[in-house]
């Protein structure tokens with residue numbers, strides 16, 4: 677059986693968990709704290725990051741966007757990418773922005789943990805988050821799904837970063853600024869794959885930075 681190394685807050689791992697659930701692919705969930713010295717993540721990813729998909733032969737697939745590409749290629753049933761090449765490429769562009777927002781949020785989260793956070797390293801990432809939300813709101817508009825009128829990769833990525841922001845940056849006013857985006861995300865959140873993967877904080881015992 678496939679195994680997925682994940683962490684409770686991880687928006688990247690959540691994308692993979694949602695896709696595996698939507699495609700009905702069984703897997704064993706291994707929940708880790710990648711920042712703690714006891715983590716097994718480095719044994720399966722030289723970059724020491726989760727999510728990591730561990731295949732039945734023990735080999736591993738890592739980097740969430742690549743894991744999703746792997747899953748779509750190996751498990752094409754219930755496709756989450758359109759047949760139309762331009763729609764496929766656009767969905768991946770949405771994922772690039774959503775993942776970039778996650779990167780900025782994670783950076784800002786850890787900067788805020790420092791004894792003396794740098795103002796520049798707090799504000800600069802949040803400018804990227806602001807820009808990302810503006811782009812997502814533009815792409816969603818009044819739609820139920822971002823690409824091709826059906827649930828797909830772009831919705832997985834957009835829903836995951838918005839859900840992460842709600843948990844880690846509850847004070848960030850994206851819902852007030854973009855009510856249509858909030859309505860779209862709340863509709864996604866009603867899907868069983870989203871209900872079963874709501875992010876939660878984790879205790880990091882090792883000091884970072």
Ligand SMILES: N[C@@H](CCC(=O)N[C@@H](CS(=O)(=O)O)C(=O)NCC(=O)O)C(=O)O
Nearest residue numbers: 683686687688710724725726727739740
């Ligand atoms: N680009 C990667 C980012 C993954 C990532 O940053 N994972 C974090 C955990 S979490 O932020 O997703 O919860 C990690 O493993 N960090 C450990 C490290 O960077 O050494 C992806 O898309 O998979």
